[in-house]
Amino acid sequence: MTSTDRRAALRAGAGLVAGGVFVAACSGRGEPDRAEPSRPAPARPLTVVPTPRAFPREPAQIAAGPRTRPQLALTFHGAGDPGIARSVLGEVERAGARVTVLAVGSWLDEFPGMARRVLDGGHDLGNHTQRHLGINDMSEAEARAEIGACAARIKRLTGGVGNWFRPSRAARASPLVVRLAREAGYPHVLSYDVDSLDFTSPGADQVARTVLGEARAGSVVSLHFGYRDTVAALPVVLEELGRRGLRAVTTTELLS
Template sequence: MTIPRRRLLWRAVSCTAAGVLLGACAAARPRDRSAPATSQPGQPRRTDDHGASVRQSPTTATRAGKPARVVEIGHAPRSAPRVALTFHGAGDPSTAEALLRVAEHVKAPLTVLAVGTWLSQNPTMADRIRRGGHELGNHTLHHLPMRTLDQSQAYDEISGCAAVLRRLTGSAGTWFRASGTQHTTPLIRTAAARAGYRVCLSYDVDTLDYLDPGPAAVVRNGVDSAKPGSILSLHMGHPGTVQALPALVAGLRAQGLQPVTVTELLR
């Protein structure tokens, strides 16, 4: 598939139901390091004409009788000095609330990819996230290791979280991130397309905050690796991440990189 110019691509992928890993997400699983960093057979990675990282599915899913192709995006074009802070949405809701307050204080909008069961258990968080100027997306229903699931199970995980999002917000959100893996497979992308998503959101900067390395390490991991267009992976349920956020945002801005939502990053 030839990747069209950036504006056409972003319009195409953002026009369906309502992001980087996927998450290396620590809650309910071991270190999320199972995915290889390089492309595997059947999972070609390309960059578009503007330098965005796009992994294309060699298969198509059918939606409303029409073929739909889903892509994985690991970062935006490198031409604009912006980055996106994407968060695994789970953990202690009081820690999540503290993180949102800090983000709003430093004027850094976040993209939260929420676990469906977490939202069901904490339904007010959906409105709280959106009310703060952040965006909300899908990080599966139960946060299972998606590379181990069959097609039916993968679809149930994605569509189940989408149903929670629709019930709480009226929209399934634009962005889907697979759980338990940084990079998707054709099977996962096909399930995502079937559930109504055109983009699987990966990332190119892993802060490793889910390992609780301390705020200084989180800041260093993020700032040292970030480039224009980067998508950073972070987690809401870790106090060290809350402590690190002001310095992380300041460090990014010192490099001329402005945090924005994924929607704004890919606009």
């Protein structure tokens, strides 16, 4: 089934409810890692390494951007099958969207090429700790090591520590973790105001229902690499966001 046919099948069982498109369940297929297909050329060349930027008007933890502009940020926890990750990036790039990827350091150790793949697509790259453990429950030394180890991986691969930090296994960081992230070079902790719950594998239709039912201008949406439901839901999600006049941009652009 082509991507056009898949979108048509998703829409076929859908209705418009409260302005949102609901898609029918569908099982997408990730690309096998051993045979990476060709992909569209990057929208822009990589000219700078990712560097955290301070937004003085924003709090230490950011859950959403301005509600006055017609844009929002789709953010992805970076882990799992790299073939599915490439499928996600391919879908958003075909729609002309840009996203934010918060990468787990151990994932980058296993698949180092993903760091440049993210940046070459024009997306934000950030730190989601080294091992994706419950960072808010760690001692100061353990939490510092988790943040610093992932930052070191990103810097080794790209030349910078990444644009953002997001705590692992928590929507919000503890005051200690906020301080440690700042000391590691991240002025802000990136939270979110929409949780897609795609990591529970609820089906493509439910992923889309959740995102489209809650997202609005300024939203920061939490999604994940590694789940085929997410890949299957993305084309219709992006199409419906566009119909509403909402553009998916990087978190840096959302706050700029």
